[in-house]
Amino acid sequence: MSLRELLVPITDAEPTPEVRRFLRDAERRIDRFQSAAQVPAFVPCDYATAYTVLRALTDNALTRGPRFCEWGCGFGVVVDLAAMLEFDACGIEIEGTLVDEARRLAEDYDLPVEFVHGSFVPPGAEDRVHKAGTYSWLTTEGDQAYEELDLDIEDLDVIFAYPWPDEELVVYDLFEHYAGVGAVLATYHGSAEFRFRRKVSDQKKRPKRKRPRDR
Ligand SMILES: C[S@@+](CC[C@H](N)C(=O)[O-])C[C@H]1O[C@@H](n2cnc3c(N)ncnc32)[C@H](O)[C@@H]1O
Numbered sequence: 001m002s003l004r005e006l007l008v009p010i011t012d013a014e015p016t017p018e019v020r021r022f023l024r025d026a027e028r029r030i031d032r033f034q035s036a037a038q039v040p041a042f043v044p045c046d047y048a049t050a051y052t053v054l055r056a057l058t059d060n061a062l063t064r065g066p067r068f069c070e071w072g073c074g075f076g077v078v079v080d081l082a083a084m085l086e087f088d089a090c091g092i093e094i095e096g097t098l099v100d101e102a103r104r105l106a107e108d109y110d111l112p113v114e115f116v117h118g119s120f121v122p123p124g125a126e127d128r129v130h131k132a133g134t135y136s137w138l139t140t141e142g143d144q145a146y147e148e149l150d151l152d153i154e155d156l157d158v159i160f161a162y163p164w165p166d167e168e169l170v171v172y173d174l175f176e177h178y179a180g181v182g183a184v185l186a187t188y189h190g191s192a193e194f195r196f197r198r199k200v201s202d203q204k205k206r207p208k209r210k211r212p213r214d215r
Contacts, residue, residue: 001176001199001200002176002202004197004199005195005197006184006197006198007196008053008056008057009056010049010052010056011052013052013055020048022080022084023047023048023051025105026047026075026080026105027044027047029105030077033101037097039097041094041095041137042095042098044074044075044077045078045162045188047081049192049194050077050078050081050188050194051085053186054078054082054085054087055085057158057186058085058086063157063184064157066086066157067087067151067155067157067158068082068087068089068158068159069091069092069120069149069156069158069159069160070090070091070092070159070160070161071092071159071160071171072094072161073091073093073098073102073115074093074098074102075098075102075105076091076101076103076105076106076113077105078091078160079113080106080109080111082113082158082160083106083111083112083113087158089113090114090116090149092115092118092119092120092145093115093117093118094117094141096117099116099117114149116145118142118144118148119139119140119141119142120145120161120174121138121140121143122143122178123143123146125174125178126143128173128174128177129170129174132170132173133166133169134166135167136164138163138167152178153178153179153180154178154179154180156179157184158183158184158185159184159186160187161185161186161187162187162188163187168187168189171187172197175197175199176199179199180199181201182198182199183199184197184198185197185198185199
């Protein structure tokens with residue numbers, strides 16, 4: 001199995017007024033949270049662009065299904081945006097205070113999403129993660145998240161993550177190892193940069209037939 005880069009035609013279509021209102025409120029809450037609390041691992045991504053990215057994935061039928069999960073979801077804003085676009089959306093976050101905030105925000109907008117307090121690193125992958133490097137923020141405790149969500153990584157059609165630079169390779173590795181064939185990984189890398197990978201099965205190369213003059 002391997003990952004293939006996926007081209008997603010992103011337009012600069014503006015989010016709807018309802019989405020813009022939601023994002024203004026979410027950003028206000030995040031500002032308040034960040035000035036009062038100390039969760040240095042949490043940095044919000046570019047939510048307006050995240051919305052256009054998710055829209056491009058659905059408008060262009062680039063996903064194999066509707067199951068969406070955000071790995072390290074913070075305030076759950078991208079999960080909420082995914083739900084607004086009819087994804088069946090959930091998020092996993094290791095910081096309990098952020099899970100509380102994510103649940104509050106989604107409840108206030110009556111969004112059908114699920115947030116779990118735990119690690120997106122699945123049970124049994126801890127050694128794999130620690131062998132792959134050292135990380136400023138990535139932790140591997142709390143590996144009951146998928147059990148609580150009652151799903152396996154293999155079931156997910158789209159995974160979104162905003163990894164810290166030292167986590168990028170291990171996020172790709174976990175996705176490549178555990179996701180199902182056809183699933184899409186969307187990642188944010190600062191500024192307005194999003195990248196997309198699809199997990200594909202490696203076709204065995206057929207042996208070339210000999211041309212008559214080679215025989
Ligand atoms: C750079 S922030 C991105 C937050 C969110 N994706 C957003 O864009 O608003 C990374 C998040 O991952 C969380 N995190 C780190 N390790 C984690 C793990 N093993 N499982 C779940 N969340 C984790 C951090 O607490 C932090 O909230």
